[in-house]
Amino acid sequence: MSQNNMIKEAIKNCEDEKIHLIGSIQSHGYLLAVSKEDYCIRYVSENVKLLFSGVLLGKRIDVIDQQIDTSVTGSTLIELLNTQLRTENFDGYNPYHITLNGVPYNLITHISSDFIVLEFEPDSSETKGLEINSFLGDVLIHLNIANKSLRDILATTTIKLKELLGMDRVMIYQFDDDWSGEVVAEAKESHLETFLGLHFPATDIPRQARVLYVKNKTRHIANVFSEPVNILSDQNITLDQSFCQLRSVSPVHIQYLKNMGVSASFSISLICHGKLWGLVSCHNYSSKFIDYKTRKASEIISSYLSNMIELKTEKKLSSKRAENEQIVDTLDKQIREDWNLRTGLSGHQVNLLSIGKAQGAALCMQEEITTVGDTPQPKDILRIVEAFYESDINEDIFHTSSLAKIFPFAEELKELASGMMIIVISRELKECIIWFKPEQLESVSWAGKPDKVISQGDEGHYSLSPRTSFEKWENTVTSTSQNWRPYEIEAATLLKDKISAYLKLKANEMRRLNYKLTQAYEELNTFSYTLSHDLKTPLNNIHSYLELYVEEEEIDLEDSFYLNKALANTKLMQNMIKEVMNYAQTTQGEVEFKKVNIYDIIENIISQLTKDSNDCFIDNQLAKDTYVSGNSVMLFQIFLNLIENAVKYQNKNADCFVKIYNKQYEDKIEFYIEDNGVGIESQSIEHIFKLFKRANKDSSIKGSGVGLSIVKKLVSKHNGTLEVTSEVGNGSIFKVTFNK
Amino acid sequence: MDIVCVEDNEDFTFFLSKALKNQENIEYGIYGLAADALMALSNMEVSLPKMILLDIDLPDKDGFSFLRELRDSNVLKHIPVVMLSSSENPRDIQKACQLGANAYVTKPGGFSQIKVLVQDICDFWLRHHRNPAA
The missing domain is CATH 3.30.565.10 (Histidine kinase-like ATPase, C-terminal domain)
Known part of the structure; x- marks a missing residue:
């Protein structure tokens, strides 16, 4: 197996790992799951025997209800579940304070298909409730200072979260288009090396983990060295732990954290426009448990942050958008005023390059290429156009920040054309508009050389091992341009629509002109026929009078030069008229x-x-x-x-x-x-x-x-x-x- | 009367009458309006003309309508009609033929040709052609 295929299989295996069905929990808490129908206990974590006495599996929940002191909140477990089921509200009651053998616990419940999952976590924050509330208020006010830049807001958030969570390092990690990520904000203990600006490869957070991050926004690992505790069951299906607070961790991830020297972690999803924008990722270099209320508080802060990010990016995007819309309108106006696509798009101060950050643009129309700014040679543009239309790319709007990856021959054009955005005007005529972005030599700092280490397991499967070194590793990215921004793509789309509308208008105009021309031609034909016909009669008369004159005056034509010429010319003219009529007639119809x-x-x-x-x-x-x-x-x-x-x-x-x-x-x-x-x-x-x-x-x-x-x-x-x-x-x- | 001409162009009328005068013993009448010509014809019932020379472009009605009326008339329908027009349009020629014209001739471009044409017409229609009895 080639190295490449091995990597592919390993990544796939890593992505296939069903982490929501892991079947175990972290050892700092306890889990029970009861059937929604009869409250019979169907799943228990192996360690519940430390909390409760007697056999639990198959018994009704009453069996533990007697052992729980719910005096703090006042109602029994059954009463709680009844209320939660009836109101279909579980989160609203979380956490439920109970005491077991004199020790306070937080009970957190949620529904997982046909089961109600009960998780017991140590409660270390009896008096923290009020503090957290005032802390939250303080943070939200801090974040809500309107003219703060996004970077400032992110930085403030990390500082505040670090204060709240007491973790050694709090980072904000932003995903790129390819799901690799970059640390964009960080608050840390001063003795720690900074991760700010470091990139992490996409495989660090595999796809299914990202899916879970969208579903369940927080994830806490209290101690990477603790042994996971198995969940026992009398059911033959594995409990879905997607929303489980205590869900244990994939061994690969544990190894990953261990390699980084991290003992405890906590992360919160940042979701913008329904998509995972990034993560708040917190590391501690010794084991650390964060209780439910604190986790909730940081989730609130993070969701507030998500909104801020949405707003800020939206605002930035919408101002760019408005600006570009205006440019497209101007281009449209120019096209219509010039009644020419080529000059309208390239012959004015506002031209194709006014949209976005491209350095060059080319208009390929009627087998002629017009360029603006820095573009490859026309013959190379032609090559790209040919290659594009021959490829299996069917989109009418297509963009890439690495043209050479799609068309290897473009490698030699990388200085001017590493990035390309194309809008199709006519596939049949191979007409299009292309924007080019130059190569941007960017040195990317990776957190550890992002090489995958592949190991072959007992069963011969290839699996991915996390890298062992996270030392900063520099890598220069070549043949790649700046990314195409959404507003650039939107502007191109808008322009495409305007051009289509113009071309339609122009086609109609051509049809109209063509019709008029045909009509004018027909009219001219009729006209020349009628005119010559009308000229014929007087001319014939002149000719007759001349002949009569010659005849009646008995003039010898040989002697009369003038009369001779007059007669010859009338004859010539008669012939011409005859021919014009002949031409008009034969060519009609x-x-x-x-x-x-x-x-x-x-x-x-x-x-x-x-x-x-x-x-x-x-x-x-x-x-x-x-x-x-x-x-x-x-x-x-x-x-x-x-x-x-x-x-x-x-x-x-x-x-x-x-x-x-x-x-x-x-x-x-x-x-x-x-x-x-x-x-x-x-x-x-x-x-x-x-x-x-x-x-x-x-x-x-x-x-x-x-x-x-x-x-x-x-x-x-x-x-x-x-x-x-x-x-x-x-x-x-x-x-x-x-x-x- | 031998020939009735329906022709409105004064110049051509002039040439026509000059050419006809050259012919011996020919009685002719030239009318500039279709209506005048029809009126004259209806007054001639006893001795109808031997032929009619008919132009297409007439001020009051076109030669085709004149021809149609002629062919619709029991008395006049047998009179030979020779169309004499400047139009060379095949449609006009065809139409005249369909409406029952006996011949179609385009106006010549000079007086000498007019003379020849008039001579030919008189020779054929007045001297050789036999009309059915009215």
Whole structure:
């Protein structure tokens, strides 16, 4: 078994130890448990024979009632239990003062499933009651000074608790996210070495102990050297001792305390927002029993302290929260005013870095990375983004203070990016915002080197032995940043929502604009059609009047330069108008897609073109079953115009030759119309698809400059593309690509 | 009367009448309003025109409605109608055909072409075409 697995098993064994079913108590007290139903004694600690005479197991509680002097409080044990059961209030009567053989005891009762547990503890505080009350009042007043910092409050509490408990050392221990802990306040005897600032590993207080700490807030170990006393029973289930005051201690923990030199301990849970925030941990270097009332008093102080901590952290958090909310609002405003995510988040004084304590931030949108502050190189950011989206992390908001632990390649980026918080904008487009925190070289002082010592028991199980040395041990934490604070995460969450809202708005706006554009386009199309139609009539009339004038005045056009030009220009304009109308008309309307045979179309075009003149060889190299999905009239127009052009711009010095062939791909089909004509000059190529632009200035070749515009328009209506390559004097190749 | 023309554009009317005058022995009437043309036709019951030249854009009603009324009339429905319009819109051409126009011609862009067109129309509809007896 590898070292690692051994540790894992050992930790698991330690965590699996059922400490609430330990079946024994500490020897300074006595335990009885009676059935709730009939008050028959079902459990006894072995040592009760020192208190009571006779056999107890199976007998009714009356058997001890006679031996107890309850004169202090006045009612018998049975009367007490009756009242407690009836009122369902046990704690309110604790402790119950009794005398046994002239010795005062505190009786503490509680319910454990079907049983009432009675615990007898020595009572050493007959007169302490009043003192404790005034002490409590004093402490609470001390703690309630509003402008005290949390640290001061914690320090004051340790001093006051030390005074109350008389223990050698009182510490406040705060848990970190990983359940390791740090001593944040301490009051101690002056000769003792300080533990303040020391860290303890999470395994020091295993999970099930933490669970018990939430349930039962105090825990007292009076003497680590005393032998535990077994609980005897006539039942076949073990008594649940979760709420037991006297519950004995796990041997591992006893060893742990012994290793530290501690003889007695007392701890109280500090619970904030329902979660274990920390512990008040008290050590004594000789055995020490703390009586119930004192324990209760320190519990009150601790619960008051818990409230103070809650309030203080809440207050700190809420002011940070308010501050960040305002920043997010500003960012939101900027985004909306700029109508741009990128500038809104990075182009102003308030930017992504204004939130929290990150040193760098990056916005990854539309395959472009914008950075603010100190970030890794864009290529490294890209790598992180890729790795994040490929990982099994499904959260839309994710943060870590140790990026290299998740993505080992990030180790080399640790100086700038040990900590990372990411919010997903779009998983599909791999868009996100990332914040970076630099590596924080922190030296952590551990209470003893937190190596686990593993020993193999008789049955071959690996178990954890507590370390034997608690001497301060320094350890430098690398590749780790400061933690992400709750308010930072909250702000990021808020920002994410704002961005989503903005993107939705933007998408709607785009849709609206798109619709308007389509409409405007349609209108323009209609408009150009109507306009040219309206222009046509007066122009035709002008032309007719000119002709009439020439005719009736018997003018010889050869002699009349002006009239000749006027007629030529009206003719030119008539043609242009005709072409505009043609363009508007052919490109109007949606394409209804049908399977169209292109071979047939080409054959059709060839027969049409060679009907009038036969001076060009047009070679249809398509297979007979070449299909494209589209509109047959438009497809006809596309190929007609292209082939017509190829024939029209033929090279006078060569035999005209045009060939049509195609290439098939999985997702597209390409058609080539190749000629050996005059070709197109490279500087003209970009203009040839524009309306009324003609590359060829040869006036002997008739053309309007509309044909290729129509082709371009029709091809794009089929979601296709049109490209041309050409060489002057050698011909042109037009390539039309359609999707399949 | 040989030809009734329904045409409102004054210039085109001018060219049309010039072209028609060139034809020998042709009687024609040109009306700028559909209503005037209909009125005239109803007064001609004894000798109906041999054909009608009809524009689409008219000020009082469009040529299509005129054509529909014509085809709905027992007396006038057999008169051949040649649409003469500047519209090249396939929808207009189709509509005219559906409503029973006998031919559709777009207005030429110059007077010489107008002359040729009028010559062709007269040749065909007045000299070669045989109308069913009214």
